[in-house]
Amino acid sequence: MSFQINASYCEELHFEHTKSSELYALLLEAIQLLGWSRGASKIDQITAFPGFSLIPFGEVVNMQINYDKVVVTSSCIMPQIWSFGQNKRNIRKLGRALNHLIQNRTEEQLRQKYFIASSEFIADTQEKVQSDRFKELTSSTSKITGVFSIFNPKPGYYITPILINLNILYFILLGLAGAGFWNYNLHGFEYLGVNLLDLTLTQHEWWRLLTYQFMHGGILHLLGNMFSLLMIGAYLEPLLGKWRFLVFYLICGTIGGLFSIYIHPFLGSVGASAAIIGMYGVFLGLLSSDLIEKHTRNAILSTLIFFLTLQLLFGLQGPVDNSAHVGGLLTGFVLGLISISAIRKENTWNTVKRLSIIVLMAIFIIFFTLKEMPNKANEFRAVIQEFGLNDDRAQNYLRMLNESSDDAIVQEIKIQSLGFIKQNAEVLDRLDQMPIGKNGHYRVNLLRKYLLLQAKRASSEMFWIYYGRRTPNDKKQIEACDTELRRITYELSNTSWTFQ
Incomplete structure (x- = not known):
């Protein structure tokens, strides 16, 4: 079974007897007419962003000019399996705008538009580093070509499938042990890793701050978290690198667990959501820099903020432990901020050194908090x-x-x-x-x-x-x-x- 983790739609638009330079000028005007933001451009390629939309959470439109035709691809910016027809609608809107402009623009107007635009090619090449970073960011999603590839570690997508596999394996083992599969009955199974103040702090079982991240309250809880982990992992792991991704994931989950036992000392906490939302927080921190091309960054940022708002609002309902979510998110955001310079000047020795310092600081903070936390x-x-x-x-x-x-x-x-x-x-x-x-x-x-x-x-x-x-x-x-x-x-x- 083959599928794309980033929903996209591609179509060729043909314009007979139209020069490539005229097509370029027409595309620029069409983008302006539709109210889209223009991203990086080359002599035969333009990238545009239709702006924020609820379904899907934002798209990027790539236009490749080839003589008298344009190959247009509209894709979801963040990993999203379905676009609910929005990608197709983007291309149809672009086609209608182009046809309208062809009837209302003279050859001389198009020539002047292209002459002005050509002066921007040089400026746009200065954003090549950010553009390449965007390609690196999305490269691992193309490696997920089928259901089984989700669970298969590969370069650029290595830690994420391992974490998914461990969560599923632990869920199955607990289910077979008698906890159930649809909805866990965790009474009697606290000893297998639940994060509870009376055990984590009073009994000094600090390892629970790690194990609770691999326990879930039922099949729906597991599937929701694993889907969110797949989305952010496929996107963020190639940017962070596998070891930084793993360390940040565990730190976010652990500090989220500390928030949980402080705010809800008499409630048991399970689930990977604190660590996962923490990784969204890392991404949020990285987006405050210019690591990614600005138009792409703005589009991702609006999508990310909307997603996190939904998550936190959902956390106000029922038995969801929002304190762990907030703790993980804040931790991730700080980790993202302090990683910007390291990612910009990537080097193996510096990576090891910086990660070691972060791990030691995190261990100190965690144990100091456990010691000073009121019981x-x-x-x-x-x-x-x-x-x-x-x-x-x-x-x-x-x-x-x-x-x-x-x-x-x-x-x-x-x-x-x-x-x-x-x-x-x-x-x-x-x-x-x-x-x-x-x-x-x-x-x-x-x-x-x-x-x-x-x-x-x-x-x-x-x-x-x-x-x-x-x-x-x-x-x-x-x-x-x-x-x-x-x-x-x-x-x-x-x-x-x-x-x-």
């Missing part, structure tokens, strides 16, 4: 322990019922039990301010009901004893509270605080 899991455990101690003291009167005098029990309830219940209400207020997730806040609400019932039960017990155990309503109230407390205690036993 919200331990803070949470301390608060839960405080609640448990207060609750045990609040119920001490129950142990005194058959051993102490009535006056001592009443004093215990009035001074101790109700006081500790009030303290626990304040403890729950503190818990509600912690990032404990939807399930955690639900559990806090259950505990509030539990405290109200404890207060009601203690008060009823106090009045029941105070009035000589002769008030039937207090006795019924105690029994009703006991029944409801058993129900809430059972419900609490079936909800958890961590890994929601």
Whole structure:
């Protein structure tokens, strides 16, 4: 099965009895008429950019002049398998504009237009380096000629297929281990690599910042991430080089994981999206330079910003961990900025030296952050322990019922039990301010009901004893509270605080 990773459409436009110089002038006017931006030009070739479009995410139109015909190719700038007919429409628009101009331009006007344009050839050759860089940037996409070639490492496309293969392999192994394939049930499989603060930081299992990047929450999660990795990898790896691409990918994913456990300490994080969006951030950083021809750069930049905006907006929905996305994106952008000069003056020794420095700095930042990061899991455990101690003291009167005098029990309830219940209400207020997730806040609400019932039960017990155990309503109230407390205690036993 053969396909193109960059959707394109090619067509020959014939203009009999029209000189190549006149065709050149006509193409320049047509580009201006259509409102397209003109890129690099040669004596027989013009490149134009139709501008931003939602579907596809932008295109480049290459016009090759050959005597009295023009070979026009419209391609998606970023790797995109389908253009939904936009490439074909670009060529048809160009053809109509040319036919219109042929009927409304004299030979003398075209000759003058060509004379002015010919003076630009020399200036355009100064952008040859950027133009060549653009060709290098897209060269690996032409090597992906079939489905199986996606998984086959080759020069210019080496690390990307290896990463794709590792993600798929780990997904299959986890599925066979019992995690499932359509939607992972990660409970019980945390030990296989989930990034969770209580494991990564508290248990010092720092390797999880790497392994979580190869775990996914289901087949759709995997396919979405691998498609995004294919798109950016095929485009960016030949520009960065395989080792720089790999190092940046892992650093973006790792620092994205740090953001995740800091913002969501009680949620497990899995997926390659932090690393992948980090690589889009690297590309964004590189686009702030003149490594790529300016018109190509502007077209890619608008496409990239639109894609990243969609990703981050999507991250606001449901269970998506947007904190990891933001962490990866910011890290990638910084890495892209500091790589500009290295890519401009590429040399093996400098590459090794710079990469070594980046790796050492990244390791220092990661371990320093892990050491200084507040352990919200331990803070949470301390608060839960405080609640448990207060609750045990609040119920001490129950142990005194058959051993102490009535006056001592009443004093215990009035001074101790109700006081500790009030303290626990304040403890729950503190818990509600912690990032404990939807399930955690639900559990806090259950505990509030539990405290109200404890207060009601203690008060009823106090009045029941105070009035000589002769008030039937207090006795019924105690029994009703006991029944409801058993129900809430059972419900609490079936909800958890961590890994929601």
